[in-house]
Amino acid sequence: MDFALTGEQETWRDTAAKYLADERAAGDSDRTWADVTGLGWLDSELGTVELALLAEQLGHARSPLPWWSTIGLAGPALRAAGREPRRPATLAWAEEAGPGTLAALLAPHRPGGGMSCTVAADGTVRGRKVAVPHAAEAVDLVVAVAGPDGVELRLVDASALRPAPTDAGPAGLDPTRPAGTVELSGVASTPLVAADASGDVLAAIRRRTLALLAAEAVGVATRALAWAVGYATTRTQFGRPIGANQAVAHPLADLYGQVETARSLAYRAAWSVDAEPGPVADRAVAAAAVAGREAATAACETAIQTYGGSGFTWEQPLHHWYRRAWWLATFDGTVADLRAELAASLLDGASGQDAPGR
Missing domain, CATH: 2.40.110.10 (Butyryl-CoA Dehydrogenase, subunit A, domain 2)
Incomplete structure (x- = not known):
């Protein structure tokens, strides 16, 4: 089984990253939404994995677009009625x-x-x-x-x-x-x-939204980690980069592992939303949401510490991503709520309550 992204998916991700890196992408909202439509970001043919790759790049750029609310929150209900968002x-x-x-x-x-x-x-x-x-x-x-x-x-x-x-x-x-x-x-x-159908649609809405926001959290974490690593390798003290010190390097190494774990869980959750709807997907989404939220907040906090005193100033853009990380950490419940939900689902699964035919 191939667990890697396809070449088409990688191109899709890279094209989104290139577009969002352009400062004009955060300019005129009407023009930007027209761009989003033209780029195909609202197409019904997109699977949740492709949408998650977009969400990751939108988090990396801290995009203000209402794309996630359109696709994640409203999209399933509109499409259930035969309408395209x-x-x-x-x-x-x-x-x-x-x-x-x-x-x-x-x-x-x-x-x-x-x-x-x-x-x-x-x-x-x-x-x-x-x-x-x-x-x-x-x-x-x-x-x-x-x-x-x-x-x-x-x-x-x-x-x-x-x-x-x-x-x-x-x-x-x-x-x-x-x-x-x-x-x-x-x-x-x-x-x-x-x-009579709203329960299933609302469950699909929550499943897709949390999966997309888990991927977005990975994008936030990736951006913060890149900033921290870049600063640690270029900022020098006493004639050598501060990243040469274990007190700086080890937290960044640990953070890299945490971010990559969150990325894997986010991709797994996005795949499960389409391939394994139901309790299996719900557990995958909950696990990804917990990992993504914790990685995003940890990455921003570690990056702020790496920057030292300047990391706490308004001039340092890190605090903007930190705000997004905390927003993500509170959407539709806290990390503790999601852990409790995941634990209850696992216990129900172990007792056979979500087995086929039950």
Whole structure:
């Protein structure tokens, strides 16, 4: 069995890296989104492995694009209804007094998702959604609502909405990953996924989103590690590079192993999303999410320490990637939450609860 990337996948990754290295890629948002569409980053033919390679490069560049919310959060729901995600899109699911995470929304003991956001008989939606990723940039807003038969996913035209930005808490950690509060006061909506199919679609959304963000975390970690190694090999003290000191070299060597492990798990998770959907993929995704998040934060912290006093200044760009790393570490639960989820899944698997036919 060949575990390496294909030549086509490597070219795909390298082309994305080249495009994102151009400063113009972070310029005009309308032009950039047109570029993304033209480059094929939204194509339905792409597998999750190819998407993960893109996500890794987007993390390396700390791109502000709402690509991940369009492909990961909104994409599965749109495609389940026969629509292609071509415009910036996102998913609104969290509520102040309801489910705060996708995992909570999927909990079987929450009839109707425990949400106060509802849909009327005429299709209008009423309620308030919080911490909606890229709410201000989205044109298509997929909203999870409580319908008469359970959770439904409905499409709202977000162009007429005025989301209030969220600046506090985890949602305010990274200004390039903004979130907002959306008031839905009798807003017209279009049905996408009915209650009888929403559970499977929401599970697919969470699975793909966490897999993509695990790959993004690897990109953040890779960038921070490269900066640290570059500085350690060029900064000299007492006539020799600081990397010659074991106190600098050994943490970087350990970090390299941690980042490469996270990369392997991220690729494995991306492959599993398409090849092994269900509990096996969920475990692979949880493991990759834990490893990626820990690698990203560790890489940024180690790099900041390697730079010494300058690593803690606002002039040093490392802190921007550190903010992205911490945003990633808090999305849809903490690392501890994911570890607990992974442990529970492994115990259930060992007892045969997810065996075929059970």
